[in-house]
Amino acid sequence: MVVSMKERVEATSSASNINKFGSEESLFDKNFKVVFVLGGPGSGKGTQCANIVKHYGFTHLSAGDLLREEIKSGSKSGGMIKNLMKEGQIVPSEVTVKLLLRAMLESGNDKFLIDGFPRNEENRVAFENLTNIEPEFVLFFDCSVKEMERRILNRKQGRDDDNMETIRKRFEVFNESTLPVIEGYNCKGKIRKIDADKPVDEVFENVKAIFSEFGIEEVSYKKTNIRAIMGFERIMCLIKWLSNVKKIFTKKILRYL
Numbered sequence: 001m002v003v004s005m006k007e008r009v010e011a012t013s014s015a016s017n018i019n020k021f022g023s024e025e026s027l028f029d030k031n032f033k034v035v036f037v038l039g040g041p042g043s044g045k046g047t048q049c050a051n052i053v054k055h056y057g058f059t060h061l062s063a064g065d066l067l068r069e070e071i072k073s074g075s076k077s078g079g080m081i082k083n084l085m086k087e088g089q090i091v092p093s094e095v096t097v098k099l100l101l102r103a104m105l106e107s108g109n110d111k112f113l114i115d116g117f118p119r120n121e122e123n124r125v126a127f128e129n130l131t132n133i134e135p136e137f138v139l140f141f142d143c144s145v146k147e148m149e150r151r152i153l154n155r156k157q158g159r160d161d162d163n164m165e166t167i168r169k170r171f172e173v174f175n176e177s178t179l180p181v182i183e184g185y186n187c188k189g190k191i192r193k194i195d196a197d198k199p200v201d202e203v204f205e206n207v208k209a210i211f212s213e214f215g216i217e218e219v220s221y222k223k224t225n226i227r228a229i230m231g232f233e234r235i236m237c238l239i240k241w242l243s244n245v246k247k248i249f250t251k252k253i254l255r256y257l
């Protein structure tokens with residue numbers, strides 16, 4: 001059975017029909033490359049992901065950003081997500097995984113940096129069951145609490161959860177729920193721990209060494225940037241549009257000749 005991209009995206013709209021294509025045809029390409037990016041709140045995950053996108057052509061999917069967009073979109077689950085995030089709690093897996101899968105399928109890319117996820121064992125199992133994807137490796141940005149606190153309080157992005165009371169709860173949730181996931185991946189030899197207390201450039205040098213260990217090469221800056229910003233399908237759409245515009249102009253010019 002050949003399943004179109006549109007059908008695949010539509011299938012992610014309900015957790016119950018996510019596997020409607022059966023086990024023969026997974027929704028996901030087995031060749032998808034996924035790197036999970038974990039670390040405490042404010043450890044620098046988003047900052048380093050932006051660098052990785054520029055150099056390696058991965059699509060950056062921040063689970064937190066996707067949840068914030070879902071709140072803004074005015075969706076049914078927006079209120080529930082907002083309350084949980086304000087309390088520093090983890091949003092149910094079915095919501096987060098659905099947003100991630102949809103973003104993966106819509107991106108047109110096959111290399112993903114999934115930032116701030118899986119945050120607990122339930123997240124990890126839900127993602128693996130639906131995609132059959134195991135991460136290539138897991139980057140763990142290890143940062144001191146004092147430095148993470150300092151960074152979050154200076155971040156000033158107007159986030160509801162960047163206040164002292166919620167920050168404390170987020171640290172607790174990280175220790176109780178996310179560290180066990182990191183330990184589990186460590187047992188499988190998948191964790192690559194990085195000292196995230198260091199300045200941004202030094203941290204990125206260490207990130208690069210890990211990508212190189214996995215044979216992932218840097219790609220041209222222009223190519224990565226355009227693909228990361230636009231996605232493959234949007235580029236194809238733009239090319240079609242430009243060729244139509246060209247046809248119209250050619251016709252007009254021919255009329256004057």
Ligand SMILES: Nc1ncnc2c1ncn2[C@@H]1O[C@H](COP(=O)(O)OP(=O)(O)O)[C@@H](O)[C@H]1O
Pocket residue numbers: 039040041042043044045046047048151152154155196197198199200201203
């Ligand atoms: N290595 C670093 N040294 C100093 N500040 C940093 C470093 N990495 C990130 N920051 C700053 O700390 C804040 C939190 O970083 P961010 O990437 O948003 O963290 P996270 O995604 O893990 O919550 C941002 O304001 C960012 O500019």
Ligand SMILES: O=c1ccn([C@@H]2O[C@H](COP(=O)(O)OP(=O)(O)O)[C@@H](O)[C@H]2O)c(=O)[nH]1
Pocket residue numbers: 039040041042043062063064065067084085086088089090091092096115116117118119123161170
């Ligand atoms: O997979 C995820 C990722 C994020 N969150 C929620 O989003 C908040 C912010 O997460 P983000 O990764 O954006 O920021 P961080 O806390 O790492 O700075 C978390 O505290 C959770 O409430 C969640 O529930 N599941």
